[in-house]
Structures are given as structure tokens and as C-alpha cells.
Amino acid sequence: MSYHFNPAEQVSMLHIPAPVYGVAPDDPRQFFYRVTSFDASSVFSSTALMLLNNNNKPLPPDPALVAFDGNEDPERPTNFAAWQKWTAVGVICSASLCVTCTSSIMASAYAGAAKEFDVSLEVAVLGVSLYVLGLGIGPRELENDPHPTLEHHTSVVLLARLSKFYGRNPIYMSSYGSYFGMSFLVAFSPTMGVFLVFRFLTGFAGSAFFSVAGGSIADLFTPQTIGFPTALYTLSALIGPVVGPLLEYQLVLYVKPGIPTGALAHPNLTGTFYLIIIWSFVKLLMLYLLVPEMHQGSVLRRKAVKLREDLKDPFLYALIEKDKRSVWRVMLQSLKVLFLLIAKECMALFLDIWTALLLGILYLFFEAIPITIEEKYGFDQQSSGLAFLGIGLGMIIGLATQPYWHSKYVNDVTVAGRAYPETRLPIVKAGALLVPLGLAWFAVTSYSQIHFMVPILGTLVFGIGCFFIFSGVFTFLVEAYRPYAASAMAGNSLIRCLFAAGFPFFAKQMYVSLGTVGATILLATLTLLMLPLP
Template sequence: MAAHPDGIVSKNDGDAESVLKGSRNIVGWNGPDDPANPLNFHRFRKWVIALICSTGALCVACSSSIYTATYDGLEKDFDVNEITAIAGLTLFVFGMGAGPMLYAPLSEFYGRRIIYILSFTFYLAFQFPVGFGTNITSVLVNRLLSGLSGSAFMSVAGGTVSDLFSKEEIGKPMMVFTAAPFLGPSIGPLLGNFITYKLQWRWVIYVMMMWTGAMLGLILLFVPETYAPVLLRWKAKKLRQQTGKKQLYAPIENIERSVIGTVVFSCKRPFQLLFLEPMVFCLCLFTAILLGIMYLFFQAFPLVFENNHGFQKQLVGLTFMGLLTGCICGVLTEPFWKSLYHHLSVRYGSGRPEFRLPQVMAGAIFTPIGIFWFAFTTYKSVPYIVPIISALPFGLGIILVFSGVFTYLVEAYRPYAASALAANGFLRSSFAAIFPLFSVPMYDKLGYVWASALLGFLCLGCMPFPFLFYKFGPYLRKRSRFAWTNQDEETSQIKREEPSAESLPDNEQTQDRDIEMAP
């Protein structure tokens, strides 16, 4: 199959009207080296786009937790209790989880760039009523709308990274993108508490508005459309205008599906996987509990370090340095787990999805160690540095669990990878939204030690999941109507290169890489 110089797919170089899979006049790329194909962008340009998108995800994730520094100001200015102030955090996080269910399918119709521009435009607009609000209702409602608006970068940005990089190149940029949503919540309290030390609480929102405005400018200037099917649709439209051949079309224009139908379907399948697949449910529950604990710590750390160790407000953010360091260490271990996966694949003759679970096993051990370490070192007599360091193994573990679970769900449920990740995103965001609401009453009633220990026992309850699925995963997948079977594994080295039918674009050159990664 050759590509005609004018971009029309052709069997013969000189034939502009040829048949491709029974259809005529399909517009494609001008050969494998077409500079319009995002895969052929200069490497520096690819990294600029990927870093801007990853920073956008970091900005939104940071906005979720930086809000914790505004609690005192909100309570004073609007005469509300702490639970009402915390609701602004939970509503934002819930919006972050629900938004991708809408943005991911819309990006497959209209492209990535327009979704980014509209997302951050509304994200910026909804921050104004928060920063300049005169009542708590305005703050809470617009926090929810801000989370919904900004959440595009938590899902669609993963697609942009996969648009730009081949399978051989995608590991490092995807690792950077995956880390951003976890580094953001760790940075937020540190930044927010330093802002409120000298300035009014509203300046926390003003700073985020400045950051958002800068990101919007970078998107407008440096982030082009990268979704191949949409680019080919634009190309087909231009060719129809130039040549007068109305029969020319791009593959995406021949798909009989509506936007509403796709959005409804994208919301249905994740819940089928969540409640009909035990592996999806258990692993998603594990990640949901971990993220819930992470957001609960935004309330627990100030309680412990202010009351037991006499930390001033602006210094409480520094207590999250252990968590931030742990997350960074987790990202740096990626080459080891990649090497282990390759070793297991060579040893057993096939790359089973279960070979992604050893890092989840390690994370399942590190997370309760970190939590119990924190729980039993919250006493006043223990130097403050000890509970700070305890967050390091927890941060390390949470990165290992999330990255391993994400990759496992993609490989084990390859035809439905986007839905499996959407189910994970919805459940973990729901837990992250709910956990902070009962954090203060729980710590007041149970005390710092046993309230934290209870969280450790929750992690212990989830610890067996990766070990059980490593052993029994092939059997469970064989009985599943959604997952890959053992028969698939016989040709796994080939099939792992194949596209996900649900989440991938129609253009064959980018089809095998466009799985929407949502941490």
C-alpha cells in the first residue's frame, strides 16, 4: 500500500482513487516520513509538548491539595466549620474523577487541542469565583466546577503523549506524565502554607490562577493538535476544497457513531468491568484506598505536627517532603521493574500481564510499613523527623502500586483498556473525595496513633490482592469475558503490539499506542 503525494491512500503510486478495505478515496499520510504526522515531529518539539501537558496535569493536581492551606481563612471569613471548608477539597477531587469520563470520548471526536483550550479556559474562569467569592456556597460550587474543567489533563494528556512517541520511545515521557498527578498533591500543601504565612488565603487561589493562565498561554503557543484521525479529517476537508472531489474522506469520517452514544457507552463499560471483574474491582479498590489515605493525610499531618511538635502553619507543608521524596524514588525505580518484566518474559516464554504485578507486591509491602511507622511515631516524645521520614516508604509504595496496577489493567484487559482505567479513576477519585471528610472526627475520637493504625490495617487487608492475582490471574482471565485468555498468551509477544479496539484511534500508524492513561 503506497501513499499518493496528495495524501490519498492508494494501492498504486499513480492511482488517486483506489480501494482500501472496500472503501474508496481514503485520505492518509504522505508516506511514513510525512512531517505532518505527529510521530515525525522533531524530538525536542515532542518533549516540549509532553512536558507542557504533564505540567498541566501537575497544575490541576496541585490545585486539589493547595486548597488545604485556605481552611483557616475560610472558617474565619465565612463563619463555617472545618468540615464545610474541607468539602471544597472533596468536591474538587470528585470533579477530577468524573470529568475524564466526558473528556476522553470528546477528544476522539474533536481532537486534543480544543479540549485542552476549553478545559483550561473554564478552569481559569471557575477559579475567579473561588478567589473573589463572598460566600462559602460560591467557593464550594466553583471548586467542583474547577475540578471538572481541569480534569482533561488527567486523562487526555496521556493520549497526547502516546500520539507523539513510538513504543520504543514512550517509556520515559509516559513515566513523567504518570508521576505528575502524584507529585502535585505533595507540592500543594508545601506551597500553600508558605503563601498563607504572609498573605491572605485568597492569594492561594490567585497564585493558581496565575499558573493556570501561564499554562493556557503555553498550550495556545506550543501544543498543536496531535490526534492522527482528527488531523486526517482536517486534511481530507482541505483536499475536498482544493480538488473539488467530494468523495474524499478520512477514516474517522466513516464511523457511524454519535458523540452522545459514545459518551454513554464510555460511562457504561467501566462499571461493567468494576462490578463483574473481581481483579478489576480488587485492584481498583486497593488504589482507591491508597489515594484516599494520601488525601486524608492532608488533614492528619497538620493535626500531628502542629499539636504534638509545635510546628507553625507555614512549616507544616515541609512535613510532606518525605511523601514527595518517596514518590520521586518510586519513579526512579522504573528501569528495575522494566528489566524484571523482561527477565520473567524470557524465562517463561511469554509476557503475561501478571509479570507487571511484582512491583505492586513491593508497593503493597511498603505502604503499610510507612503508615504504621507514622502511626506509632506520632508521640510528642519522638523527634519530628521520624514521622516525616515515615512518609517516604508510603510515597514509594503508592507509586509502585499505581504504576503497576495501571500497566496490568492495560495488558490484562487490552481490548477494554480505556474502560478499565476509567473505572480505576472514578473509584479512586471517589475515595479521595470522601476520606478527608471523616479525617478530623476520626483522629479526634481514636487519637493520632490508632486512627493512623486503622489506615494501616486497611492497607494490610488489600496486601494479598497482587500476590493472589500473580498466582491465579491466568485462571481468572481464562474465565473472564473481558480479559485476555491463556490462549492469547501463546502469541503475547505479537498481540502486545496490537491496538486496543475500544480506546485507540482509527489511523493504523498511531492505533497501537493511544491508550488513555489516567492516574
Template sequence: MTTAGTHSTLTTDLEKQLQIPAECRGDDKSDADNENQSDELTSEELNKEYQIIDWSGPDDKDNPMNMSILRKWAVTLIVCVSALNLTCCSIIYSSAYEGIMAEFHVQRTAVLSGITVYLIGIGFGPMLYSPLSEFYGRRNIYVFSYVFFLIFQFPVAFGKNIPSIVINRFLSGLAGSASMTVSGGTIADMFPKEELGLPMMIYTMSPFTGPILAPIIGDFIVAFCDWRWVFYVIIIWTGVMLVLVLVLVPETFAPVLLTRRASRMRRETGNEMIRSPAEQQNAERTLLQAMKFSIKRPFELLIFEPIVLTMCIYAAIVLGILYLSFEAFPLVYANNHGFKTQYLGLTFIGLMIGQVLAAVSEPLWKKLYNRLAQSQHGAKPEFRLPQAIAGSILFPVGLFWFAFTTMKSVPWIVPVLATIPVGAGMLLIFSGIFTYLVEGYKPYSASALAANAFFRCVFSSVFPLFAVQMYESLGYMWASLLLACLTLICVPGPFLFFKHGERLREKSRFAWTGK
């Protein structure tokens, strides 16, 4: 994401201060700037000739920071719900399994692939939308994304065969992923850093709340309507969001707004020497070059940076278990406790409660961060990891609790309560990992987050494919214990990086050492 200032190189500084999550990046300009340091002299020389414009002051009505509070919050809620819509769509599909299998006479694995390809689409999308938003602005990307996200929902809702449904699920995930890429940037464009806490907290929760709401909504729909109504509801929801974006969401990306102002001033004055800062920086940089950096750098970080790779693997396992739970929970509660279809989704409420509790604990982690920074006479990226450490403990504790309470003799409320630490741990892990990557790889933070998003979505996309078979083969308790043990192995990761991360970063060619 970027600030509402004129220089995108301020992006990572803002991210460092704000604990911005993974899905909140809007561009990757800092990476390309590092790759093209030789262009800086050219830019300085050009500044001597061109008249570079900026915001005119605190009363500049075109500056997104000067919008009314009411409009800022309207835009914030719209982009947050758009991210929630995207991730809700990933799992609400699972509520239609039985209807799809019955109508098309196909095996469950073929139907499950609709979730897998959707997540793969979400993983690839940010690498395309990041450079596009840099050149064309956030609003244009929103509109483009939502139009095609809506279009690709129709072949899913009215599909006549499984290949048609699965292919369009991938295309809809790819098209809709813009809300995960640029929404957080829109929020940071409007709010000064001292006011960003609450809107960013809401946005952080949005993509993780979507999958939890999905079975609650979807299971109620299929309990009383045909399975296709699951996708009719998504079409209606997406259509409403598209209208809201068109009517209420303005362009907020400062470099694009200033470029438009410069263009208007050139037309009005005839002075061709007027330029915006973005025009100066992009003078010798094409969209193709920007896309090359957007795609290339995340894979370099995954290959050459053990910290990035380890954190990506951990985040992928956590997200994979979340998506696996959407297959496992219905088995446990339907077979052991006799839950009807319309009530199965309610078993995910514990996860949501846990996320809310984790979100409201943010001031505690901020206070701890400041205390560590004072005691060490300076802030370090590793000081963002205590929340991930706490989450890494809560997550397996909840899974072990769930595993040992999946028997029929245990009241259903007990395993539901077990998912509260699971939900809290998940959000704390993601928050700690994302902010650590942003600060630890400051010059390349956008690429670090893109690498995490790509690896996380692609890796976790396969978990739903084997969930039912694993739970039926191993039994509910042993399958859950296997997952708990898998997360238990990951617990030392945040501890080790908290203690030794600085030394590892000093040996890296990408990491930021603060020197």
C-alpha cells in the same frame, strides 16, 4: 491514548507495551469498535470505493512523530505541568481552611466539602472528555478545559459564601480534568515507543506530585498573605498554562489530523472520494453513541469484573489515605513538634522522595517483566504485578513506621523518613494496577482505566471529611495504626492476582486471554 498511526485500534497494543498510567487515556474507541463488530464488513466494502489517505512517509511534517525534539519536550512539559496544576489545586485549597472558616463563620466540615466535590468532578470528567477528544482532537479539549477551569477559579477566589465556593470547586474539577484524560495521549502521539520511557515517567509522576506540592506552596502563602491569595496564585498559574497551550501545544491526535488533511484535499481536488481512516470508522457512529459507550462500559466492568472492582477498591484506599494525610500531617507536626504554618508543607517532602525513588526503579521492573516473559515462553498481564506487590508491602510498612513515631518524644525527622516508603509504595501500587488493567482488559482498557479513575476519585473524596475527627478521637498513633491495618488487609490482593489472575480472566467476558 492513541498512537500517531491512523488506526485507533492500535491504542491498547501501545498501552500494553508502555506501562501507561490511568490518567493517560485520550479516547475509548476500542470499546465501541468491539460493540460494533458488525460494522467491519461495511468498512471493508467502503474501502473499495473511497481513497483512504495516510501519512506520506518519515518526512511528513504534519505527523507529530516528526516534530523536533525541542518542541516535543516543550509540549510534554506543558501537559505534565497542566496535570500537576489540576491535582495541586485539589489540595492547595486545604491551606485556606482557617481563613475561610474565620471569614464566613462556618464549621470545618462545610469547608472540607470543597475538596470532596472537586475530586468528584475529576472522577466524572474523563467519561465526558474521552469521546469528545476522539471527535474534536486533543488541542480543542485542552483549550476548552483550561478556559472553563480558569473561569470557575474566579468565583472561588472572590466567593462571598461557602455554597458559591463549593459549587465552583466542583465545576472547576469537572472542567479541568481534561489534563488527566488526554495529556498522556499527547505524549504517546509524539514519541515512538522506544523513546517513551522518560517522558511517560515524568507524566506518571505529575498528578501524584501535585497534591504533595500543594501544602508546601499553600502554607507559605497563607503564612504571609490573605487566604484568597491561594486562589489568586492558582488563577495566575492557570492563566499562564492557558497561554502556553494556545501558543505551543499543537493538535497531535493522528485521526483528527488526517481527517483535516482529507477535508483539505477534497476542497483542493474536488475529489469527494478521499477519506481518512477515522472518517471510515466513524461513518456510522455519532458523538452521542461514543459518549454512551464511554459512560456505560466502566460501570459494567465494575459490576461484572471482580478483578477490576478489587483493583479499583485498592487504588481508592491508597489515594484516600494520601488525601487524608493532608489533614493528619498538620495535626501531628504542629501539635507535637511545634511547626509553624509556613513549614508544615515541608513535612510532605518524604512522600515526594519516595515517589522519585519508585520512578527511577522502573528499569528494574521492566527487566523483571522480560525475565518472567522469557521463563514462561510468553508475556502475561500478571507479570506487571510484581511492582504492585512490592508497593503493597512498602505502603503499610511506612504507615506502621509513621504510627509508632508520632509521639512528641520522637524527633520530627523520623516520621518524615517514614513517609518515604509510603510515597514509593503508592506509586508502585498505582503503576502496577494501571498497567495490569491495560493488559488484562486489552479490548476494553480505556474503560477499565476510566472505571478506576472514577471509583478512585469518588471513593477517596470522602476521606478528608473525617480525618481530623478520627485523629482527635483515636489519637495520632492509633488513627495511623488503623490506616496501616487497612492497607495490610489489601496486601494479599496483588499476590493472589499474580498467581490466579489468568484463570479468572479466562472466565471473563471482557478480559483479554491472548487467544
């Protein structure tokens, strides 16, 4: 019977490469514990996997276990060259931007889709809603909690943890390859039914990419250096829906006809999806050529295979090769945890609804901003697309303030003596004030007598507030629901996407009935009611 112990094998934030594997399932006396150590300097936890006997003493190391050759092993992803790390981060973030941008890039082409397929405007809106719905319910890899507890060894927090079995790169290639293929089929859909089906499947494939993208960022950086790359990745996902209509208005609004037979005949719609096809194909090539395998378990498995061949020793193995669990079993278990959190944890549910409301308003603004700018100031469609720059610039400003919020967090932890989840809330409180302020600013200044830049500044304030709330709530959920943080985040994603899918259906009707000022004040009031949450 073979046992092992490797206390030096510590992992980085948001990634635990060694889940609870049954190395000796036939021996009931043996069991695993996750041992957590707290590092006050980094304010993060690191985890070592220990096998204890029935006297709670560690067993000796297994000489057949293949591990990294110390913390400085060049094969360890955290030791990759800086240019290699940042190239991978750039490719992953830009690919993430493409996926989220696709959700909203046809927002201004509703009329074109309705005319092309001879359907109502509400049916055309489904092109955005079904894509976002696919993003929300698609397969996601729910990573282990970065701060595990001793009781965590009995729970598996994942939905589709395929990369733990096959590595991250196969998931990248299969998901993004499917995303590219579905985008091609969307562009050449002969009927609205086919168009909507493949829009949903495109979002579904894109969600699989997101299931491993965040984990890849965590694979490359230590807890001390992961802050900015994570914030950059978060920005790429949040700003994508804002970039979508901006690109459509500026790049493909006046694409000329003369397209192949079978392609969508409306210039707006055709140019939109041709752009996505080209973009996604370039990203697929870059993922294949520039992003190495970064999952530590898969790197060690590859190393074990090579050593078995070189040393002619069939007994050498990597820890991941001992994982015999069923993907379907852990998927069902994690689904159960996800819905129990939503049903029984009021704080998680309220925060989920809050962030969902914000994302819904963001997607609703794809109709509201053009209506306001075109009606009040007489802008043409292409010029009104520039109005989305306010929200995007606001999110970038929010990212630029992260060093301040991080230093405040470290100071608060130092004063408190430990990292409470509530120490993540100051940035959320600031965002809770800025969001209704930005919406009210946009509403009361949307008059032709006032310069058009004044309401755009209101959307900038709204963008800063959105970034503050999203980034703060995400980290709070991870801290507050440590054993089930991944399921908490998945529940948040599901509810957010449901709201984002539904809000575009009533955007135009609300702004026509209530007017631009009344409708936006209503939205500001709804966000103001959420102020007590943080």
C-alpha cells in the same frame, strides 16, 4: 462504492486513531477486523485496520484515502522534533500538576474558609471534597485499548470521545479555559454556596483536560520510547495533591490583606486562589502556543482538507471523516461497560478499592501530618508544610526506579514467552509491602523524643509504595481487561475520587479521638489487609 485498506497505518501504544468506522454501511457483506501483531522486542502490540470481503481477503487500497506518506512522514506526530515533543510533554505535565495541585491547595485553609463564610469546619472541607468529586465524575475520553483483540470490533470503549471527532487541541482549550474561568469565580465567591458550586465545576473542567492529556503523550512516542514520558505524566498527576499543601504553606500562608472588594477576605484562601488563577492562565497560554495538534486522525483530516483545496479533488477524504457515530450513543454504551466491570469483575473491584484507599489516606494525611508535626514537635504552620516533602520525594524516587522495573518486565516476558498481565505485578507487590511499612514507621516514631526527620522518612517510604502501586495497578488493568481497558481505568478513577472526597471529613476527628499513633496504625492495618491482592 468506495473501500480502502491501509495495513501500513500502525499506531502507537494507548492510541488507536482508527476505530470501527462504517465505510460501506449499506453493504452487509463487508466488515472490519482489527488485526493485532505482537512484537516481542517492544512487548507492545501494534494495530492495522483491514477491510475484508466475504472471502476474508483484503480489498485493494482506496486511492482517495489520505494517509501519512510512510513511517517517516514529518507530519506524523511520532516524527516531530525532539524539542517539540518534550516541550509538549512538559507543558501537559505541568498543566496536569496544576489541576491536581488545586484539589488540595486549600487543605490547610479550612479554618479560614469556615471563619470567612461563618460555616462549620465540615462544610469548609467540602471545598476539597467537591473538587475531587468533580475530577472523578467529569467527562473523560476513554481511549481504545492499546492491545485490541479480534472481538473488540463490536465494542466501543469510551465515555466522551470528543477529541476523536474534533481533535485534542479544541478539548485542551475549552477545558482549560473553563478551568481558568471557574478558578477566577471561586476566588471572588461572595457566599459559601457559590464557592462550593464553582469548586465542583472547576474539578469537572479539570477532568476534561485529563481526558485527552494521556492520549496526547501516546500520540508523540512509539511503543519503544513511551515508557519514561508516561511515567513522568503519571508522576505529575500523583504528586499534585502533595505539592498543593506545600505550596500553600510556603507561598501564600502569610499573604497580606488589602484585597479587592468581593474577593475572599481570608489571607490564606485569597492568596491560594490568586496563585491558581495566575498558574492556570500561564498554562492556558502555553497550551495554545506550544502544544500542536497531535491526534493522528485530526492531522490527517487537516491534510485532506488542504489536499482537496490544492488539487481541486472533492473525493479525497481522511478516515476520520467517515465516522458518523453519535457521541451520545457511544457515551451510554461505555457507561454500561464501566458499571458492568465494577459489578461483575471482582479483581477489578478489589484493585479499585485498594487504590481508592491509598488515595483517601493521601488526602487524609493533609490533616494528619500537620497535626502530628505541630503537636509533637512544636512546628509552626509554615514549617510543618515542609513535612509533605517526604511523600513527594518518595514518589520521585519511585519514578527513578522505573528502568529497573521495565527491564524486569521484559525479562519476565522473555522467560514466559508472552506478556501475561501478572508480569506487571512485581512492582505492585513491592508497593504493597512499603505502604504499611511507611505508615507504621510514621506512627511508631511520632514522638517528641525522636528526631522529626525519622517519621518524615516513614512518609518517604509511603510515597514510594504509593507510586509503585498506582503505576503497577494501572498497567495491570490495561493488560488484564484488554477489550475494556479504558472502562476499567475509568471505573478505577471514579472510585478513587469518591474515597478521596470522603476521607477528609473524618481525618481530624479520627486523629483527635485515637491519637496520632493509634489513627496511623489503623490506616497501616487497613493497607496490610490488602496485601494478598497482588
